[in-house]
Amino acid sequence: MTVTEPLTVRPPQYVGARVLRVEDNKYLMGRGRYLDDLALPGMLQAAFVRSPHAHARIASIDISAAKALKGVVEVLTGAELAKMGTPLVADLQREEVLPVGKELLATDKVRHVGEAVAIVIAESRYLAEDGAQLVSVEYEPLPALVDPEQALSHGAVLLHDDVPGNNVAHIEFDSGGVEEAFAKADRVFTKRFHAGRQHAAPLETRGVMADYNPGTGHLTIWSSTQLPHFLRTLIAPHLQMSERHLTVIAPDVGGGFGLKCHVFVEEAIIPLVAKRLRRPVKWVEDRVENLAASGHAKEIVMDIDIAVTNDGRFLAFRGRYIGDCGAYSGYPWTALIDPLAAANLLPSLYDVREMSFQVDAVLTNKCQTTAYRGPGMAPGHLARETLIDDIAHELGMDPVELRIKNCIGPEPYVTVNNMRFDGGSYVESIRKAQELVDYDRFREAQAAARAEGRYLGIGFSPFVEAGTWGSEGAKALGFPAEFYDTASVTVEPDGTVTVTTGTFNHGQGHHTSLAQLAADRLGVRIENVRVVDGDTSKAVWGAGTYASRSAVVAGGSILYAATEVRNKLLALAGSLLEASPDDIELYDGQASIKGVPEKSLPIAQLAGVGYFGGALRPEGQEPTLSATRYYDPPQTYSNGVVVAIVEVDAETGRVDLQRVVAVEDCGTMLNPLIVEGQVHGAVAQGIGAALYESLEYDESGQLLSGTLMDFLYPSSTEVPTIEVSHIVTPSPVTEGGMKGMAEGGTIAAPAAVINAIADALTPFGAVIRHAPVRPADVLALIEAGRA
Amino acid sequence: MSTVSENLQPVVEDEITIEVTINGSPRSGRAEPRLLLADFLRQQLGLTGTHLGCEHGVCGACTVLIDGEPVRSCLMFAIQARGADITTVEGLDDDGELHPVQQAFHAKHGLQCGFCTPGMVLTCKALLDHNPTPSEPEIRDFLSGNICRCTGYVGIVESVKEAAAAGRGVSPAAPASTTTER
Structure with a gap:
């Protein structure tokens, strides 16, 4: 066992070291600049008028009183916005998928509580909200659909006239022999699982500011987004620009977790209004808007069937996924972001050669659904992994051994639906987690506790x-x-390094981890590397940061570009030191001949020659030291396990989460400190999904969880210390061996916690079919078991 | 048929001058009576390190210290703070030299996106000012009114332990971490 302290001195190489984050100080000193911290001369502020109804026709909107209010500059309704810009239409290049449009502001119908129908622009936010209160909207309520199966049923009212059956897509997959496998199986196990409606709920809500310069025709948009370049590309047509x-600038962003990897109507409306009024306009989402009208996530009704032999071998998986996708198809990823991702990850790390699934992405009168850490994968995992625990119980097998019996080997593996796993510590990580929790001893303690009337439980949740x-x-x-994604790497004339990337750091520590990669490749000290992102006029084009992609795609493109620049440095050094470039090494800001350290030159001097050295440069080498490269990695998958140990209080239903252990294998780690931080945060969000967080609607489509008093984040008293261990299985297919990580904890922790609760409640025969599991649910399970 | 709040009239009231001590210096600004303290700090005084995460008193991002006590500046009007001695995050460092609590958050990876961080470090400062040797349950209890969506509180709790230890001149044990390399 090695205990490694954070780094305080220059390591032999930065990659793999616990380098403290270079971006911390500004945040610690309150000098971060988030969207709402920005202001421009003459800036106006906006507030939206939003629907109190789940489904209604807009009969009329009277804006006269609002417009008359002192300080209100403009009030615009959907009809006016429709003349200024075009709807956002989410579509996917698959024949099963129907495009779904969302008007910038609703014109004839509202389809969920919180949908915006008008915007008020005023001299201050306070005045804008005063104005919004004075907008009078007459609604004619329509029947609300809050149950996706009802929405799918024949004769249900349609949310969108051009989406028959309220179904954005019906997608099927079948490996061919599924029904045969089920027919010949000794046992077939079936479960319906209803995963709760969640919210990424970053602590900073969304926000947009825009400024149009009529003198240049240039529009600048500041947005709290995860994908500034992609936003520019996607929004330009809607602005007709x-x-x-x-220019799109993402300032400091206070968390995204997938919510902000979308493009929202407000990101079109605010620029359009700024352009029209010729004044800067800012809108900052309040928390009620955030919970009601940005993006929900992960609510899926799932039916999972597993065909099993008597000795516990899985023969086939069958899944039905009905996504409760809300009123629109989230732009650009569509309403499939949850149900389709859930279905495709059905095999997980099990060696199953027959599988079928059906996916429906159903529109309901709720807020649209968008990506949230482990989209689809997390609810899908819950359904599968809780069923596997049920199966173990029914077959009288240990749930860990049942999983290992069906687990794939460590080598690369192609799943039945053609996912190409690039190898991992699938079994090894489970065994390591067993050791860490001292599994056998826990089972003894559990038995002893049960004899005293105390209910301990353990849940294992291995993931891909x-x-x-x-x-x-x-x-x-x-x-x-x-x-x-794309990166540029430039050694500046003084030998310092500027890296630009199309990914975007919003808490993941890229300004450190990506600098580590560049520093190693170029042989410079990390304090001489600056990573620039978040501004389309300063960084190269890229698709942004989401889906745990940045270490791999930004990392790979930086390695490519830095290698090109490195080769130029080597050629310069070889020429100046009269050696072959192959014999030069770059380390700690020096270029030296290998084995002859006294023959060296500072890299800063090489840089000077690279820019201003004229004939000193090798023949044919162009001046400057810069390269731009892109990288598109093959498929790569990290893996690991989350284990939870709980004690359930049978009197109150309280779940005491006593221990959480995570084993993470994400290949080459750029910075274990940052990897662990990502695991901690991901697991904590998974704990929220298991026990606390749920957006609830009543039968009329009224949102009941519109504040943080109702939508419950876990706090420091709900999240225990999360113990993290690493296994490193470098990817054989990615540049640098990295595998994307940061979602595993959110995917796996809910099932770990819920399996632990079910395990604790084994004496009551508890089978858990929904999340979150709250004290009342626990008491109901106990009561049902006693009946 | 329904209309939204058709009877509500806007609040229009006169601004008054608010004088406070912020981070040891006298400051003043104009505020209408309904202006929240958080908005006064951010907009009138330009101290944008105080963040707003919910504006209904749950998340704790807007925490400032008033006469040394952690207070949610979104649940208080500026006018209620007249004459108060307020510490915001901008007042913690000493001309760029991090306060020990800030230094501990850096050393123990107690922050990711940074949005909760100002409220979190001020709350931690208040805890350690009251109780220089808190137990882990005491730390967790005191921090439970400040939400962090990024860190799972692991790094934050370690940061507070680190800051407490630094105050006593000792170094706490590092959390265990094991790595199996191939």
């Missing part, structure tokens, strides 16, 4: 994380499109 006249989202990885999850 060319990308050359658009389909992150990274290069083009192939995205396609394997069902989302065909190109997802590379």
